Amino acid sequence: MTTRLHIDWTRCDGHGSCAELLPDLLGVDDFGFPVPRSGDRDPAVARRDQDAARHAVRNCPVMALRLFDAPA
Numbered sequence: 001m002t003t004r005l006h007i008d009w010t011r012c013d014g015h016g017s018c019a020e021l022l023p024d025l026l027g028v029d030d031f032g033f034p035v036p037r038s039g040d041r042d043p044a045v046a047r048r049d050q051d052a053a054r055h056a057v058r059n060c061p062v063m064a065l066r067l068f069d070a071p072a
């Protein structure tokens, strides 16, 4: 199984704090919206980033982030 990060674009309003917490996983576009560096819609979260990803999920001000497990 692979842990992946889902961004709900209907909620995200581009605060960008998730990209600050997950710089290897997310960049930001010109408007401050997170952009998965891998190009995947739901990017895989490396084991070393999983604590930071959980922190990002808890701290997203609009609850737009979710972690889920999917087949690799």
Ligand code: SF4
Pocket: 007, 011, 012, 013, 014, 015, 016, 017, 018, 019, 032, 033, 034, 059, 060, 061, 062, 063, 064, 065
């Ligand atoms: S922290 Fe939440 S609202 Fe802010 S950019 Fe990330 S997903 Fe969007």
